[in-house]
Amino acid sequence: MKILSITTATNHLSVAINDDKQVIAEKNEVDQRNHSEHLDPLISEILKENNLTLNDIDRFAVAQGPGSYTGLRIGITTAKMFASILDKDLVGVSTLASLAQGVDAGDSIIVAELDARNDNFFAGGYVKDDNGVKNVVADGHYHIDDLLNKVKAAAGNKKVIFVGSDIDKYQDQITSIWPEINYQQAPAGANQVHAANIGLLALDSEAIDPDKMVPKYLRRTQAELDWHKKTGKAYGPDSDYVEEV
Template sequence: MKVLSVSTATNHLSVALNEDQTILVEKGEPDRHNHSEHLDPLINQILTDQQLKLSEIDRFAVAIGPGSYTGLRIGVTTVKLFASILGKEVVGISTLAALAASCPDEDTLIVTGIDARNDNYFAGAYVNGKGQPSRVIADGHYHITTLLEAIGRYVNTERIKQVIFIGSGFKKQEGQIKQLGLPFRYGSDDQNLIHAGLIGKLALTAQPVDPDRLLPQYLRRTQAEVDWHHKTGQPYGPDKDYVEEV
């Protein structure tokens, strides 16, 4: 199965082509904030280099969040469009699960997160099982204290030898992390990036969805939604009200 995968969740743009479990090619552009200009050319470059047409892709995959609100919409809308026009399968993969897939270690709690500022994180925790990460602490928006409490409860009931923190912003919490009383380490610079090739591997066992039902998973309301709610007094609408339909 040929899988074309995309991550626009952070400022690191990543696109990959997989053949089953093999990552044929992965290209990334770090520190990009205008993914809408660079995503399509990067996809075209990969297809050209591999002498493939977009119609020859069997499944599209995309990081659906958490992450940058604007970035997620760009990636999700792009693969929705491809899948709808070509009649292909499409899957959404948690950004945090993609980060966890970079760590093959067993007996390790893999905590993945994206710095959401003010000691808050979009985060979750995973352990490896059956060849891929399995979620044991739900993806969510956590204050660091709440996240570490959840980690502490889990490691007290399971055979965990160490904890690895992968993603952004964890090193500044080292004082609190040490209070867990467990060996821990941080992800490498490469692990802390979201790799589309790993998204492609996770996509092989993910359940395809109708392209119209593929939505970003922000895990927190945008500031524009919050302001609108306070101004109008109207209830929040479903996520599809804020995502371009294709």
């Protein structure tokens, strides 16, 4: 099965082609911050360089979240369009799971995390074996104190590997909450979201109707928060609040 995978969830743009568990190719752009302009050309390049067309792809996979609100919509919209027009499978993959997939874990718990500022993180805890990654701390939007307490409860005596945003600047907070923690940051290359890892996770994932795929932000947008504060109404479906703005 040939899988074309996309991630625009962070400042790292990545596109890959996998054939079952084999990574055929991956192309990356780091910190360009203009994914809307670069995504389609990058897809065209990787297909052309590997003598493939979109019609040769059996399944499209995309980082579904968490991540940048705008970034997620760019990647998801592109993947949905391809899958819908070509009548191919579409799979959404957790951005955090794809980070965990890229770590050589051993007997460790992997904390995949993206800094959400003000001591908050998009994060999830994972363990990894020959069968892939398993989520043991649910993906969510956590204050660092809450995150560490949940990881501590799940980790037991396991070593902790952080992957994603640089955790070293939080060292004092980490050790004050969990003095006996044995942790490290993943190697530099693993701390970016790679499309090839999305493709590996997508191989055995359930396909979704393109019309039903939406980003998994894991927290309310500022517009939703402002709308709720203004109207006092309960949160509804993803776009209800737009009519009130």
